[in-house]
Amino acid sequence: MTIQTSLGRRGFVVGGATVAGGFSLGFSFPHATAQAAEVQEVNAWVVIKPDDTVVIRIARSEMGQGTLTGLAQLVAEELECDWSKVTTEYPTPGENVRRNRVWKNFSTGGSRGIRESHQYVREGGAAAREMLIAAAAAEWKVPASECSAANSVVKHGSGKTATYGHLAAAAAKLEPPKEVKLKDPKDWKVIGQPLKRLDTRDKLTGAMIYGIDYKMPGMLNAAVKACPVNGGKLKTFDAAKVEKMPGVKKVVSVDGNTVAVIADTWWNAKTALEKLPVEWDVGKSGNVQQDDITALLKEGLTAKEAFVGNKAGDVDAAIAGAAKKVEATYAFPYQHHVTMEPLNATVLYTADKCEVWCGTQNGEAALAAAAEAAELPVAKCDVYKLMLGGGFGRRGRADYVRQAVLIAKQMPGTPVKTLWSREEDMLHGLYHPTTMCKLTAGLDAQGNIVGLRVRISGQSILASLAPQSLQNGMDPATFQGFMPSGPEAAYGYNIPNLLIDHAMRNPHLTAGFWRGVNVNQNAVYMECFMDEVAEAAGVDPLEYRLKYLKPKYAAVLKAACDKAGYGKPLPAGHFHGISQVMGYGSYVAGVSEVSVSPDGVLKIHKITAATDPGYTVNPAQIERQIAGSFVYGLSAALYGEITVKDGVVEQTNFDSYNVMRMDEMPEVDCALVPSGGFWGGVGEPTIAVAAPATLNAIYKATGKRVRELPLMHQELKKGA
Amino acid sequence: MAVLNVNGKSLQANADPRTPLLWVLRETLGLTGTKYGCGIAQCGACTVHIDGVATRSCQVPLSSVSSGKKIVTIEGLAQDGKLTKIQQAWLDNDTPQCGYCQSGMIMAATALLAAKPNPTDADIDAAMTNICRCGTYKQVREAIHAAAKA
Numbered sequence: 001m002t003i004q005t006s007l008g009r010r011g012f013v014v015g016g017a018t019v020a021g022g023f024s025l026g027f028s029f030p031h032a033t034a035q036a037a038e039v040q041e042v043n044a045w046v047v048i049k050p051d052d053t054v055v056i057r058i059a060r061s062e063m064g065q066g067t068l069t070g071l072a073q074l075v076a077e078e079l080e081c082d083w084s085k086v087t088t089e090y091p092t093p094g095e096n097v098r099r100n101r102v103w104k105n106f107s108t109g110g111s112r113g114i115r116e117s118h119q120y121v122r123e124g125g126a127a128a129r130e131m132l133i134a135a136a137a138a139e140w141k142v143p144a145s146e147c148s149a150a151n152s153v154v155k156h157g158s159g160k161t162a163t164y165g166h167l168a169a170a171a172a173k174l175e176p177p178k179e180v181k182l183k184d185p186k187d188w189k190v191i192g193q194p195l196k197r198l199d200t201r202d203k204l205t206g207a208m209i210y211g212i213d214y215k216m217p218g219m220l221n222a223a224v225k226a227c228p229v230n231g232g233k234l235k236t237f238d239a240a241k242v243e244k245m246p247g248v249k250k251v252v253s254v255d256g257n258t259v260a261v262i263a264d265t266w267w268n269a270k271t272a273l274e275k276l277p278v279e280w281d282v283g284k285s286g287n288v289q290q291d292d293i294t295a296l297l298k299e300g301l302t303a304k305e306a307f308v309g310n311k312a313g314d315v316d317a318a319i320a321g322a323a324k325k326v327e328a329t330y331a332f333p334y335q336h337h338v339t340m341e342p343l344n345a346t347v348l349y350t351a352d353k354c355e356v357w358c359g360t361q362n363g364e365a366a367l368a369a370a371a372e373a374a375e376l377p378v379a380k381c382d383v384y385k386l387m388l389g390g391g392f393g394r395r396g397r398a399d400y401v402r403q404a405v406l407i408a409k410q411m412p413g414t415p416v417k418t419l420w421s422r423e424e425d426m427l428h429g430l431y432h433p434t435t436m437c438k439l440t441a442g443l444d445a446q447g448n449i450v451g452l453r454v455r456i457s458g459q460s461i462l463a464s465l466a467p468q469s470l471q472n473g474m475d476p477a478t479f480q481g482f483m484p485s486g487p488e489a490a491y492g493y494n495i496p497n498l499l500i501d502h503a504m505r506n507p508h509l510t511a512g513f514w515r516g517v518n519v520n521q522n523a524v525y526m527e528c529f530m531d532e533v534a535e536a537a538g539v540d541p542l543e544y545r546l547k548y549l550k551p552k553y554a555a556v557l558k559a560a561c562d563k564a565g566y567g568k569p570l571p572a573g574h575f576h577g578i579s580q581v582m583g584y585g586s587y588v589a590g591v592s593e594v595s596v597s598p599d600g601v602l603k604i605h606k607i608t609a610a611t612d613p614g615y616t617v618n619p620a621q622i623e624r625q626i627a628g629s630f631v632y633g634l635s636a637a638l639y640g641e642i643t644v645k646d647g648v649v650e651q652t653n654f655d656s657y658n659v660m661r662m663d664e665m666p667e668v669d670c671a672l673v674p675s676g677g678f679w680g681g682v683g684e685p686t687i688a689v690a691a692p693a694t695l696n697a698i699y700k701a702t703g704k705r706v707r708e709l710p711l712m713h714q715e716l717k718k719g720a
Numbered sequence: 721m722a723v724l725n726v727n728g729k730s731l732q733a734n735a736d737p738r739t740p741l742l743w744v745l746r747e748t749l750g751l752t753g754t755k756y757g758c759g760i761a762q763c764g765a766c767t768v769h770i771d772g773v774a775t776r777s778c779q780v781p782l783s784s785v786s787s788g789k790k791i792v793t794i795e796g797l798a799q800d801g802k803l804t805k806i807q808q809a810w811l812d813n814d815t816p817q818c819g820y821c822q823s824g825m826i827m828a829a830t831a832l833l834a835a836k837p838n839p840t841d842a843d844i845d846a847a848m849t850n851i852c853r854c855g856t857y858k859q860v861r862e863a864i865h866a867a868a869k870a
Contacts, residue, residue, distance in 0.1 A: 064818030064854040196814050203819030204807045206753015206794035210820060213752035221747075246736060265735075267743035340757050340765060340820040340853050389755070389820030390853050422758045620814065624859065628817060631855025654762035654851060663845035665857040 040168035042131055043176055044091075044102040045075055045124030048168035052152050054081045056125075058088050059096070059103035060113040061361050062199060063391035064628075065683040066621035067113030069197045073617055074118055077190040078125030078182060081164060082152040088198055093363035094382030106363040109396045109513055111584035111681020114617055118679050119182075126180035128171070135170035136162045185615065185676065194620030199387075211344045211359040211386045216415040219346065220249055221266035222407045223273040224418060226258040226428055229282040229647035230508050233257050236279045242272040251276065252410045260407050266419050285508035285647040293507045293644060294331075297436045300457025300503030301329065307504065309479030313497035318451030322442025326536045328529055330439070331708045332458075332521035334642035335432035336657055337514055341389020342425045343400040346417040347408035349374055354381040354405060359388035361396040369398035373405035392632070393513035397430055397465065423652050430512020431642050433459035435478075437525040442497075447537030449548065451497035454482065454525070460504050461518070464511040478502045481522035481581050481688065487678070489519055489583045492553035493530075493545075508647065515632055516687035519583035527579035527692035528707070531699065541578055541696065542566060552612060553580055556673060557589040560610035563671040564591035571595075574605060577696025579689045586613040586680030590630075590689030593666075594697040600717030604634065604694060606667040609686050614678035625682045627668040633690030635660040641710045658712070722786035726751070727796030737783035742766040744782050745793060753794035753823050757851065764850030767824035768793050774831035774847075794823040797830065806830050809867035817854035824850045829864050838868050 041047045047055035056075045062068035072088050096103050104120060129149050136154035137144035139162065147156050152164040185191075202208035227233060237259050239251035247268030252260050259278055263269035300306075319325060345358035347370070354374035360366040363383050371378045388395055404418035420428075435458025442451040460475035480489040482500045491500075514520075534544035542561055546554050557580040561567070566576050573595045580589035593606040609626045616622055639658040643650045651657040695706050698716065706714050722733045726749060733748045740759075745751040745768070754777060757765030761776040768777045769792040770785060785791060797804045803811060806829055816822040825848070832839055832847040839847070844864055852860070 064816075066817070197816075199819075200811055200814060200816055203816040203822050204794075204803065204810050204826060205798050206751070206823055208819055209752070210755075212756065213746075215750070215752075265743065265747040267735075267739055267747060338853060340755070340763065340818070340851065342756065388818060390818045392853070422760075624814070624817060624856070627858045628855030631857060632853070653760055654758045655760060659851055659853065660855075660857075661851060662848045662857045662861065665861070668858055 040172045042128040042168055042171050043124060044099065045121060046079060046128035048164050050165045052082065052085050052163050052165035054079065054086050054152065054164065056086060056088050057091050057103065059091060059106050060117065061106070061108040061359070061363065061385060061388060061391070063108070063359070063361065063388035063395070065113070065625060066197055066618065067108065068199055069195065070114050070617045070621060071117065071121055072198060073190045073193070073195060074114065074121045075125035077188055078122045079129050080149040080151070083190060083195065085152060086198065090385045092382050092384055093367040094378070096364065097367070097378055107365070107396070108361040108391070109393055111683040111685070115585050115679040115681045122182050123180055126182060127176045130177045130180060131171040131174045132164055132167045134174050135167040139170065191615070191617050193618065195618055197621065208387055210341050210389045211346070211357065212341055212389065212419060214346050214357045214386055214417065216346065216348065219415040219417055220262050220264060220411065221269050222260045222262045222416050222418040223266060223269035224254065224258055224260045224403065224420060224424060225273055225278065226424070227280045227282065228427055229280070229286050230428070230510060231285050232280050232282040234259055234278070235281045238277040242276045245272040245275065248272045250411065252407060254403060254406050258403065260418065262407065262411060262416060266417070270421060282647060288508055288644055288647045290643045290645065293434065296505045296507060297434065297457045300505040301436055301438045301455055303457070303503045305503065306455065306501035307474035308499065308501045309476070310482050310484045310491060310498060310500040312495070313451070315451045315453050315497040315499040318497035319440060319442035319453060322450050323445040324443040324536060326441045326443065326533050328439055328532055328705070328707060329436060330525050330528065331436045332434060332524060333640065333709060334434045334509060335514060335636050335640040336426060336429045336642050336651065337392045337394035338425070338654070338657060338659065339390030339392060339394050342420045342422055343394070344417060344419040345401045345404035346415060347404045348415040349405060349408040350413050352376070352380055356383045356401055356405065357386055358383065358401060359386050359391070359395055360398065360401065361388070361391045361393070362398065365396070366398045366401045369402040370405050373402045374409060392515040393517070394430060396513055426652050426657060427649050429642070429649070430465070431509050432514035432520070433461055433511035434507070435459065435521055439525060439529040441529070441533045443533070443537055447539060449495055449533060452495050454500040455503065456501070457503040457505055459506050459511045461511045461513060463504065463506050475502070475504065478518055480518040481526065481583060487585050492550050492580065492582055493548040494550060495548060509644065509649070516583070516684045519581060519685065519688040520633065520636070520691070523579060523581040523688035524692045524695065524709070527581070527689070528695050528705070531577070531696045532705065545580065549580070552587050552675065553582060555675070556580065556587040556610045556612045559671045559673045560589035560591050560608055563610060563669060564593065564608035566591055575697045575700035577693045577698070577700060579692035579696065581685065581688045583685035583688055584681035585678065586611055586682060586685045588685040588689055590686065590693040592690070592693035592697045594694060594701055596698060596701040596716050598718050600715060600720065602698065602711065602716055604664070604666040606669065607690065607693065609670040609689065610673055611670065611682065611686065612673045612675050613680035613682050614674060614676060616672050616674045619672055622672060622682045623670055626670045626686045629684065629686035630668055630690050631660055631665065633687035634694065637691035637694060637709055638664070638711050722782055724786055724791060725788055726791045727793060733782065735782055737781060739782045741768070741777040741780040741782060741785055741791070745777065751793050751795055755820055755823055757821065762851070763821070764824040764828060765821050767827040767850065769827060769831060772831065772834065774828045794827060797826070804830065805870045806833060806867045809863045809870060813859055813863040813866060815856055815859040815863045817856050821850055821852045825852065825860055829860070829867070833864070833867060839864065
């Protein structure tokens with residue numbers, strides 16, 4: 001058990017060890033103490049202690065996806081260190097600012113932890129290795145070229161050896177090499193290995209400190225309630241009604257739209273908040289109904305004006321001249337992240353300093369938000385990252401950090417933890433955007449696609465979160481999976497005449513990045529429709545896709561189908577559906593095996609994935625990301641739906657926003673088929689193939705095309 | 721002032737008797753391994769053992785457990801740093817992702833294996849209704865089977 005004692009302001013307790021200044025995982029020391037005499041920072045990425053412990057600095061945030069371990073593998077590969085002695089720590093975003101962004105980007109989203117930092121973190125490991133070798137060569141007065149490093153030991157041809165722990169102090173004083181040569185992938189020993197995660201043990205004993213668990217001496221706790229209608233304001237509240245309740249210290253207004261009760265414990269704060277009389281000015285969105293949102297999106301399906309995301313040839317002429325036309329309209333609801341750990345941040349604000357302890361996917365954005373809310377220079381603020389109880393995109397935005405600072409600002413000198421209830425979290429999400437999609441294909445007499453028209457109508461994430469990033473009003477991210485080219489999310493089919501456009505229609509809820517983002521619904525639209533077109537052409541969906549897919553897409557789809565035994569006999573009543581997509585730099589495909597009972601009960605027996613992420617840094621963790629992605633994607637497909645009544649989100653907790661549990665978990669199989677030469681992400685892309693593969697299998701089982709999610713509203717019973 | 725038997729120790733808890741055990745553990749006693757996920761007994765993140773029964777502590781008022789009932793939390797499983805065979809199976813199988821739900825998962829699995837040392841998949845489905853948003857269900861199932869064999 002951890003009990004807070006008399007610690008200084010920046011001190012806190014993790015599992016009984018007092019540390020200061022930053023947060024580290026696995027009981028290593030943070031940067032501030034890492035510079036103490038006995039611990040040597042060889043360079044920004046590598047700290048080596050006299051006992052040979054190697055502390056690898058990780059800038060990205062660990063939230064379950066395994067990036068902490070994967071990034072450490074990349075550094076360790078080049079460092080030539082003993083993996084059994086590797087631990088990790090987070091530098092703080094403030095330290096990154098002070099050191100001219102030596103750790104570069106902290107942002108952890110878009111499956112980019114590894115794929116966007118593999119080069120410079122490997123270079124960091126290689127530079128540290130060269131410095132350790134140079135230190136040994138200097139000590140032995142031999143040329144560095146006669147020395148080599150392996151397993152945390154430098155060796156010379158004469159038989160001399162020195163450990164990294166011994167050499168670190170001298171190495172730290174050397175100039176870093178100007179250039180380093182990275183290993184050829186064929187020589188990798190650590191990258192590509194199914195190594196165990198570095199952060200597991202404390203998660204099994206209750207010792208891991210998540211943001212919600214953080215404690216400080218004299219800390220108070222805040223419970224918050226924002227105007228239930230997004231965009232509305234706080235009118236009045238009657239603090240006198242609750243000020244005498246147990247533990248209550250203060251009732252405060254926050255940002256003109258939120259009220260917070262600050263108390264000794266969060267339970268007391270929440271209990272008082274529930275009794276607090278509050279009046280809201282719900283504003284113009286207070287009368288928005290779900291039907292209004294549906295109507296808004298429907299109108300966009302046929303609107304004249306739209307942003308063009310992908311265009312080839314003359315689609316209208318091609319479809320007009322086609323022998324056969326296939327048309328379908330799909331709809332995708334709002335969905336919620338529901339991170340298991342509700343949002344929270346602990347803040348200590350004084351007139352000249354603001355410090356934040358929280359789980360965040362973007363430490364730098366959290367720092368910027370804290371400085372802005374505190375009205376202090378960034379140099380007087382810092383953010384100490386704690387373990388995230390899930391992120392999925394929700395913790396990429398610093399709205400909860402900003403709010404926590406605005407609350408703590410009203411209690412200068414007293415640390416305040418602000419924690420959202422699950423109900424508050426449901427009401428004030430950054431929802432996966434809702435869209436609809438109308439697809440029209442023209443086929444020639446032989447069943448070949450001569451033209452494809454795709455109209456997306458619905459909400460833009462950038463318009464909600466970063467309107468300054470819109471390009472002449474257009475949100476390019478809307479076209480994820482439909483993009484004409486690029487390494488991110490390019491469309492896989494060669495179709496001669498093509499038009500994919502987006503009529504932006506933005507309801508009042510805030511849309512956000514939600515694991516998988518726009519690839520998810522775009523894959524449902526395209527991959528389910530492809531099955532419809534294949535059927536119209538009288539061709540098997542796999543064979544039909546292979547006529548149009550580019551080589552890497554085709555290879556991964558074939559790999560998934562081979563692994564699943566697509567086309568081979570299945571148990572009676574079982575059916576396969578397939579899908580494929582490219583997202584986050586990786587090529588993925590899925591095969592779902594389902595049955596539907598005569599009275600309409602769906603069972604997903606097995607789902608098989610194939611993934612080509614270029615290089616596989618840790619196949620064991622990739623397999624876990626794939627299985628987890630299926631849970632996330634199938635939870636959304638089965639149950640995920642946020643609806644609005646009188647401007648307010650209707651779902652309030654897991655009783656009204658269901659997710660998949662263990663009894664519904666299908667068997668998962670996967671084929672990792674890395675083709676080399678590129679670095680793709682693995683945390684998200686597989687989500688997108690879960691729903692369309694399953695919907696395509698449901699069609700085969702029932703003859704029903706499900707074009708609207710979630711599945712819980714769909715009647716799958718025979719004859720219904 | 722209530723006196724609770726938590727992890728074999730007698731602890732004093734100064735809180736309103738209506739306070740849920742979850743918040744007494746977390747805020748009064750500082751045992752933060754037991755997690756808040758929903759507050760309505762849906763997600764299982766707050767699962768503890770009360771007299772050996774896996775119980776969602778967010779729905780248990782302090783007043784109902786202050787009469788000598790034996791409460792065991794995640795912090796009470798490993799003894800002197802030695803993991804239980806279930807925790808060890810979790811470790812060997814690299815089970816957690818973010819890990820936030822795993823305290824509750826392990827408490828539920830521990831109660832399951834105490835009642836049924838060799839659970840079937842159907843037993844696991846029935847007993848393990850905890851929510852994991854990272855989606856570790858496959859690894860949890862494998863770890864339970866591995867622990868049963870250990």
